Amino acid sequence: MKKWRPFATMSEQYIGLKEIINKQVEVAQPVLTEEQIEQMNFTLIEALHKNKQVYLTYYKRGQCITETEFIQFVDSLGDVFIFIDDIFKLKNKMRLSDLIDVRLA
Template identity: 35%
Template structure:
């Protein structure tokens, strides 16, 4: 059976239209809808935002639980940093993420459970909850 009767001999029996030059193909064959067929999937931008948020939330971690010994060690390190005016690197839990900040501690409020301090680059006061602190490291000079 001859597929393309008007084409030269090498292309008469070719069944894959991609291997036949365009001038030998039937011009009445429709080209399809192209990119238009994908348009319905772009009508729900809220869905894309929701999926992106799920992917972002998937990497979050739970608040670490510290033992009594670890809490006592953190307490000692905080008080030493406060009394010696040493900057410390504080690792803390923030909305599913573990973040790190370098602080010079100016105040420890044990009643409301927070510390105040400031970074070396920014003189504004930073407040951190004592419940969110996971690790404290002394900075060596």
């Protein structure tokens, strides 16, 4: 795909090539076992009670993203948790089903 970039002189061509490149990079969301989900829940609750920092790996728009966060709230019945971004100190809300991995920092 890199060899076609010099030909992207019109903005429509550039947008089209960018979409094609992004689709090639996309990965399917991994399917987790019940054991993995249970282990992630235990790690989230431990991080919440001990106020420990965690490495969150989650799936978003075809990519697996890993960030360092602090857990603030976990609602396993509502499939949601709230975490505080380590860099900007902002509260974020995410579905538990989007999580791929949780590790204590």
